[in-house]
Amino acid sequence: xxxxxxxxxxxxxxxxxxxxxxxxxxxxxxxxxxxxxxxxxxxxxxxxxxxxxxxxxxxxxxxxxxxxxxxxxxxxxxxxxxxxxxxxxxxxxxxxxxxxxxxxxxxxxxxxxxxxxxxxxxxxxxxxxxxxxxxxxxxxxx
Ligand code: MC0
Numbered sequence: 001x002x003x004x005x006x007x008x009x010x011x012x013x014x015x016x017x018x019x020x021x022x023x024x025x026x027x028x029x030x031x032x033x034x035x036x037x038x039x040x041x042x043x044x045x046x047x048x049x050x051x052x053x054x055x056x057x058x059x060x061x062x063x064x065x066x067x068x069x070x071x072x073x074x075x076x077x078x079x080x081x082x083x084x085x086x087x088x089x090x091x092x093x094x095x096x097x098x099x100x101x102x103x104x105x106x107x108x109x110x111x112x113x114x115x116x117x118x119x120x121x122x123x124x125x126x127x128x129x130x131x132x133x134x135x136x137x138x139x140x141x142x
Contacts, residue, residue, distance in 0.1 A: 031045050091120060122134070
């Protein structure tokens with residue numbers, strides 16, 4: 001069901017500073033920057049590699065305010081790994097299959113993610129303490 005690691009989401013206090021750090025340290029480059037009001041973040045995607053069905057990225061996340069998922073996470077745990085996201089071919093089918101196994105879905109239906117993706121989160125308490133995201137990428141132009 002899982003095609004690849006789509007991205008790792010990393011919570012940070014200052015997006016511009018963290019982008020500069022990743023570019024200087026790992027030689028990766030930003031391919032997309034967005035504000036996602038629904039998710040309460042401004043974020044940047046830094047390309048790492050290409051894989052089946054899409055790319056693999058580092059996603060840097062700065063909260064839009066303290067009362068957002070990433071804002072609460074930073075207050076509680078500080079900067080660091082926030083979630084892991086797996087690429088899937090069909091997000092609705094994956095949600096049905098995983099939800100049917102008893103894992104709590106944090107989204108009833110897919111939501112808008114970075115770079116035109118459809119995303120859905122799984123409760124970290126049901127995935128061994130790891131906030132987990134499913135990602136369906138838009139079709140690649142042929
Ligand atoms: C919270 N918990 C985590 C966690 N966040 N565990 C692992 N990783 C995380 N990131 C744990 C807490 O420590 C707590 O455990 C329990 O989950 C409940 O957390 P809480 O702080 O009491 O509750 P909330 O209100 O902060 O909710 C946590 C929850 C929420 C994961 C349900 O953050 C959520 O719905 N997240 C999904 C959406 C999201 O994260 N969006 C931002 C990225 P204890 O043991 O203390 O009870 S958006 C994104 O990434 C998009 C743009 C994209 O990929 O394209």
